[in-house]
Amino acid sequence: MSxxxxxxxxxxxxxxxxxxxxLFAAWAQRLVDAAAITSGQSVLDVACGTGVVARFAAGRVGPSGSVVGVDLNDAMLDVAxxxxxxxxxxxxxxxxxxxxxxxxDVVLSQAGLMFFGDRTVALREMARVAGPDGRVVVQVPGRLSASPGYSALADVVxxxxxxxxxxLLGAYFAVGAPELxxxxxRAAGLRIDRFDSWIGATRVGSLDTFLAAxxxxxxxxxxxAVRDRIVAECRAALAPFVGPDGSVTAPIEVHLIVGGRS
Ligand SMILES: C[S@@+](CC[C@H](N)C(=O)[O-])C[C@H]1O[C@@H](n2cnc3c(N)ncnc32)[C@H](O)[C@@H]1O
Known part of the structure; x- marks a missing residue:
């Protein structure tokens, strides 16, 4: 996927x-809360994208701490x-x-694991750079089947x-099965201290924006022509998620895992 x-x-x-x-700003807040980051710590944000998690983490570590964001994509890093x-x-x-x-001290990764070339190797790398007493906190989309707006869209497509x-649409949900x-x-040598599944919501101003994204x-x-048919059918299928003001709220399952080296 990279x-x-x-x-x-x-x-x-x-x-x-x-x-x-x-969606990702609300996720980042939860991730950083769960990581229990304290002042002065060193934090790594893996697959940082445009940096939303790193920005929240920077507020927690303060001036005596440090935050590094790493990503495979230079365009994302330019925005960060x-x-x-x-x-x-x-x-x-x-x-x-x-x-x-x-x-x-803390390694964070949000909405990245499903895209990594070798997910076990990536988690092992997170464990390595976090060190024996470090914390590894990962957050990913859950199951497509538990995310009704998204599954309605996938059914139309x-x-x-x-x-x-x-x-391609399902790629975001590729590691959504809790047992996976x-x-x-386990395969990466990480213990799990906490596994939370929660239902978030993707909120955008209009169905046009939701579908474009x-x-x-x-x-x-x-x-x-196929795209036009897909968009027309999505308008009907996603109607239950459109509010009176035209905005869309689509529920999405999210998994949040706090762990460390076994
Ligand atoms: C959905 S975005 C998430 C970005 C950010 N963590 C957030 O919460 O907004 C996925 C990110 O994973 C990055 N990515 C994909 N494969 C990667 C890899 N092998 N190593 C590092 N970053 C990768 C992409 O470039 C992209 O920025």
Missing amino acids: ETYALSAEAAEFYESTFVPA RRLRPDLDWRLGDACALPFDDGAF ARHAETSVVD LTELF ELLPIADRVDA
Whole structure:
């Protein structure tokens, strides 16, 4: 997925202006709370994207602490640098983190694990750079089937497109099965201290914005006529999630795991 996740500068700005306020800022708050970060700690944000988790973490560690964000995508890092030039942003792969063993007190990763080339290797890397007493806190989308707005959208797309296209939409939910996450942590030599599943909500101002954002991964995989049919059917299928003011609230299951080296 990493190679398919290359983004333009425009897409990275769209991510920050649309996806971050719609859902990831609220997720980041929970993640940083669960990590119990204290003043003066060193924190790493793996697959930091435009940096929302790192920004929250910076507020917790204060001036005596440090926060580093690492991501494979330079366009995302450019937005992160623009917003917080004072934090340390590095280009790097979660599967080969460019840091020494035990370099961080806390390692965080939000909405990244499902995209990593080798998820077990990436978790092992997080354990390595967190060190024996460090904390590893990971948050990912849960099951598509427990996220009704998203499953309605996937059902519509499945009626019009081949499986490989539907799989692109499902990529966000690829590690959503709790037993898979538990097994990945075990295989990476990480114990689990806490496993919370909670229902978040993606909130955007209009159905047009929701569809533009959520159908982005398949935009160049279906022709215009098929896309128009998908959009028309999605308008009906997603009507239950549209409020009187036209805004969309789509529930999404989220898993939050707090752990450390076994
Ligand atoms: C959905 S975004 C999440 C960004 C951020 N954590 C947030 O909560 O907004 C997924 C991020 O994972 C990054 N990513 C994907 N594969 C990666 C890898 N192997 N190593 C580092 N980052 C990766 C992408 O570039 C992208 O910025």
